[in-house]
Amino acid sequence: MPHAQTDADRALNRLHATPAFPDHRADRARNRLHAEPTRIIEIGEVTAGIAVPEPGGVRFFASSRDFAPLEGTVFRSVEQAARAARDRFRSQTRPRAGALGERLRAV
Numbered sequence: 124m125p126h127a128q129t130d131a132d133r134a135l136n137r138l139h140a141t142p143a144f145p146d147h148r149a150d151r152a153r154n155r156l157h158a159e160p161t162r163i164i165e166i167g168e169v170t171a172g173i174a175v176p177e178p179g180g181v182r183f184f185a186s187s188r189d190f191a192p193l194e195g196t197v198f199r200s201v202e203q204a205a206r207a208a209r210d211r212f213r214s215q216t217r218p219r220a221g222a223l224g225e226r227l228r229a230v
Contacts, residue, residue: 162201164208171208174201183207189215 164171164183171190174181177197183204185194190211198204 159201164201164205166209166212169212171205171212174198174204 159176162174170186172185180197180199183193183196185191
């Protein structure tokens with residue numbers, strides 16, 4: 124004679140059933156922080172750092188000492204972080220006003 128399965132048996136079977144693997148990609152797609160990926164910011168062939176999305180914008184992480192003053196700064200967008208890195212790069216590579224003139228002075 125077959126055994127009739129009761130509600131208690133069904134509940135017990137659900138407890139011991141192997142759980143389905145969660146779809147992390149679907150959760151990640153719903154997460155607004157992952158809507159915009161982490162971006163690498165380069166100026167020419169120099170890697171300035173990365174811009175990591177977070178609530179309120181992107182946080183800049185410098186990849187070299189030249190960009191260390193920008194480390195940890197939160198910018199409203201990746202473009203704003205890239206602009207700040209370009210400005211920093213220009214200020215580091217631009218020759219000083221008097222130094223070039225003194226070297227080229229005719230004697």
